[in-house]
Amino acid sequence: MDSKNRYRAEDLLSGRIPQGEEDHISDSERELADEIKIAVKSAGQEKLEPLEAAALWEKIAESTTLKTKRVSLKPYLQxxxxxxxxxxxxxxxxxxxxxxxxxxxxxxxxxxxxxxxxxxxxxxxxxxxxxxxxxxxxxxxxxxxxxxxxxxxxxxxxxxxxxxxxxxxxxxxxxxxxxxxxxxxxxxxxxxxxxxxxxxxxxxxxxxxxxxxxxxxxxxxxxxxxxxxxxxxxxxxxxxxxxxxxxxxxxxxxxxxxxxxxxxxxxxxxxxxxxxxxxxFEAWKAGYVDMQSEPLDEIIQRIARYYHIEISTGGLDLSGERFSGRLDLQRSVADVIQTLCLGTPYTYNDSERRLELKKR
Amino acid sequence: MSKEAYRDLWTSFINGDDGAMKLLYTEFADMLYSFGLRFTTDTELVKDAIQDLFVDLFKYHRTLAIEVNVKSYLFTSLKRKICLVLKKRAAEINQHFEIPFLLSGSMEEQIINDERQSELLGKLSRQLELLPSRQKEALYLRFNSELDYEEISAIMNVSLETCRTLVYRGIKQLRERMVVSHIYKILA
Structure with missing residues (x-):
C-alpha cells in the first residue's frame, strides 16, 4: 500500500494514527475529515438567548441562598x-x-x-x-x-x-x-x-x-x-x-x-x-451575520466592525474563499473566526489578531 | 478554559464561593443547553433540568468531591435528569424508552464555503442524522463539545476503547456513504 494512503479519515479523527506517521494519509482524506468535523460542529449549536440565560440564572439564584436581588422579567406586552x-x-x-x-x-x-x-x-x-x-x-x-x-x-x-x-x-x-x-x-x-x-x-x-x-x-x-x-x-x-x-x-x-x-x-x-x-440591523441584534457567497476578507472585516477591533489579514489573498450561510456571533471574536477558518487553509492568531496560513 | 482552571473554579465553588457558581453557570449554560437538546426538542424541559442541576450543585456543594472532572460531571448529571423525565413521560403512555440522540444539521446554521462544499456538508449532515444514537453521541461530544475520551467515557458510561471505537465507526460509516454518493469522488 502506498504510504500516503495507509490511513483514512476515521483513523485520523479517532486518534489512531501512531506518532510519526501523520503524513501517511492523503490530502483528500484529510479534507474529508475536516468536513466531517465541520458537519458535526454545526449540528446542534443551540444557544440560550442572553435574556433567557439571565432569566434562568435568576431562577437558580432565587432557589438558592444566592438571592442577591429580585428581578421581574415579565413578558413584554407591547x-x-x-x-x-x-x-x-x-x-x-x-x-x-x-x-x-x-x-x-x-x-x-x-x-x-x-x-x-x-x-x-x-x-x-x-x-x-x-x-x-x-x-x-x-x-x-x-x-x-x-x-x-x-x-x-x-x-x-x-x-x-x-x-x-x-x-x-x-x-x-x-x-x-x-x-x-x-x-x-x-x-x-x-x-x-x-x-x-x-x-x-x-x-x-x-x-x-x-x-x-x-x-x-x-x-x-x-x-x-x-x-x-x-x-x-x-x-x-x-x-x-x-x-x-x-x-x-x-x-x-x-x-x-x-x-x-x-x-x-x-x-x-x-x-x-x-x-x-x-x-x-435585526441580524445584528440577534447576533448573527448572513452571508451570500461573500469572500472571506469581507466577512472578516464585517466581524471586526461588529466587535470594534482591527483584524489583519496579513496581505493574504482571501478572495478565493467564499462563504454562504449564517454566522453566529454569540461567542468571542476568536471563536467566530476560528469556526470560519475551519476547512480553509488559514488559521486565526488571536493574540496578534491576524490571519495566518495554516501549517500542515 | 483549561482543565486546571475548571478545577480551580470547582474547588472555590465547593469551598462556598458564591461568585464561582455564577462563573460555572456562565461557562457551561450554552454547552449544557445544546447538549440537553440532543435528547429532547422540549426547550423548557432542558432549561428546567439546567436549573435543577445548579440548584442541586448548590444544595450539595459541601458533599461534592473535589477530584472530579467538572465537564463530564455536569454533562452526566444533566443527561440523567433529562432522561429520567423522558422515561417517566414514556411510561405514562406505556411506551418503551430508549435514549435518543437528535443530531440534524440545519443548513441555515452552517457556514458554507462554496457550492461544492455546501453540497457535501448537506449530504454529511443528512448521513450524520442516520447514524446510531451512540455513535452520534460520541461524535458530538468529541467534535462539538470538544471533550476528551476520558470525559466522553464518563458521560456515556463505557470504556475509553469503546468511545474510540464509536467515533471510529461513526466516521467510517460517514466516509463510506460519501463514497457511495459519488460526491466524495470529486474530492478524491
Whole structure:
C-alpha cells in the first residue's frame, strides 16, 4: 500500500494514527475529515438567548441562598419601538434641574473618566428594578443612575426598569436611571445599541447622545443606528421616531418611517435621509451575520466592525474563499473566526489578531 | 478554559464561593443547553433540568468531591435528569424508552464555503442524522463539545476503547456513504 494512503479519515479523527506517521494519509482524506468535523460542529449549536440565560440564572439564584436581588422579567406586552443607535460623546445645552439636565450632567461627569478609580461603587441595590440581564458586563450604580459598560469584543443585552430591552455592542456605554421618574423616560448612549422600547404613551422614551436625540413616538418598533465613530446615524426598523439634532437656530427635526436611515454630519449640521434594508440591523441584534457567497476578507472585516477591533489579514489573498450561510456571533471574536477558518487553509492568531496560513 | 482552571473554579465553588457558581453557570449554560437538546426538542424541559442541576450543585456543594472532572460531571448529571423525565413521560403512555440522540444539521446554521462544499456538508449532515444514537453521541461530544475520551467515557458510561471505537465507526460509516454518493469522488 502506498504510504500516503495507509490511513483514512476515521483513523485520523479517532486518534489512531501512531506518532510519526501523520503524513501517511492523503490530502483528500484529510479534507474529508475536516468536513466531517465541520458537519458535526454545526449540528446542534443551540444557544440560550442572553435574556433567557439571565432569566434562568435568576431562577437558580432565587432557589438558592444566592438571592442577591429580585428581578421581574415579565413578558413584554407591547413594544413601542426597536432602535439601533450609535453615538459618540457630546452634550446638549439643557435648562438646569430638569431630568434631562441631570442625566446629561451625570453622563458628562462620568463617561469621560478614564481611570478605574472613577468607578464609584458596584452595588446591587435591592430597590434597583433595572435588571442586569448581562452575564459579563458591569452595571455600576452611582447616585440614581446605572451605567452599563460593555467590554471590547463583547456584546450585551439589558432590560431597563420599564421593560425596554437594549442590545449593546462592543465598547458601548448606556446610562439610565434606576427608576424612571417624571413624565419622560430618558437614557444616554455612547456607542451602538438596538432598542426595543416598551410601549407607554404617557411616558415618551428619549435616547440622548452626542449630536442627536431620538424621541419614540409610535406604538410599534423602530431601529436606529450608527457605526463610524465620527458619523452618527439612526435606522428605524418599525414604528415611528422623531430625530433631532443641533441647537437653537440650527435645530433640525425629522420624523422617520420604517426602513429609513438618517445620518448626520455633525460638522456641517447636515442631515441626510436614505432607504436601507433593515434586515442587517435585526441580524445584528440577534447576533448573527448572513452571508451570500461573500469572500472571506469581507466577512472578516464585517466581524471586526461588529466587535470594534482591527483584524489583519496579513496581505493574504482571501478572495478565493467564499462563504454562504449564517454566522453566529454569540461567542468571542476568536471563536467566530476560528469556526470560519475551519476547512480553509488559514488559521486565526488571536493574540496578534491576524490571519495566518495554516501549517500542515 | 483549561482543565486546571475548571478545577480551580470547582474547588472555590465547593469551598462556598458564591461568585464561582455564577462563573460555572456562565461557562457551561450554552454547552449544557445544546447538549440537553440532543435528547429532547422540549426547550423548557432542558432549561428546567439546567436549573435543577445548579440548584442541586448548590444544595450539595459541601458533599461534592473535589477530584472530579467538572465537564463530564455536569454533562452526566444533566443527561440523567433529562432522561429520567423522558422515561417517566414514556411510561405514562406505556411506551418503551430508549435514549435518543437528535443530531440534524440545519443548513441555515452552517457556514458554507462554496457550492461544492455546501453540497457535501448537506449530504454529511443528512448521513450524520442516520447514524446510531451512540455513535452520534460520541461524535458530538468529541467534535462539538470538544471533550476528551476520558470525559466522553464518563458521560456515556463505557470504556475509553469503546468511545474510540464509536467515533471510529461513526466516521467510517460517514466516509463510506460519501463514497457511495459519488460526491466524495470529486474530492478524491
Amino acid at each position: 413594544a413601542a419601538a426597536v432602535l439601533l443607535v450609535a453615538f459618540g460623546i457630546g452634550f446638549w445645552q439643557y435648562s438646569k434641574n430638569t431630568p434631562t439636565h441631570k442625566l446629561m450632567e451625570f453622563a458628562a461627569q462620568n463617561l469621560n473618566k478614564k481611570s478605574p478609580d472613577a468607578i464609584i461603587e458596584i452595588s446591587k441595590d435591592k430597590t434597583n428594578k433595572g435588571t442586569d440581564i448581562s452575564l459579563h458586563d458591569d452595571i455600576i450604580t452611582t447616585n440614581d443612575y446605572n451605567t452599563v459598560v460593555v467590554g471590547e469584543g463583547r456584546r450585551s443585552a439589558i432590560s431597563l426598569p420599564d421593560g425596554t430591552k437594549v442590545w449593546l455592542n462592543s465598547g458601548s456605554k448606556l446610562i439610565y436611571p434606576i427608576n424612571f421618574q417624571g413624565d419622560t423616560r430618558e437614557v444616554y448612549l455612547e456607542g451602538e445599541g438596538y432598542f426595543d422600547v416598551r410601549h407607554d404613551k404617557q411616558h415618551p422614551f428619549f435616547v440622548r447622545a452626542k449630536h442627536m436625540e431620538i424621541k419614540v413616538l409610535g406604538t410599534e418598533f423602530y431601529v436606529s443606528s450608527n457605526t463610524e465613530s465620527d458619523q452618527n446615524y439612526a435606522v428605524l426598523v418599525q414604528g415611528s421616531i422623531a430625530f433631532s439634532t443641533g441647537n437653537w437656530l440650527n435645530r433640525v427635526e425629522k420624523k422617520l418611517v420604517p426602513g429609513q436611515q438618517i445620518s448626520i454630519d455633525a460638522k456641517n449640521n447636515n442631515v441626510h435621509i436614505s432607504q436601507v434594508k433593515t434586515t442587517e
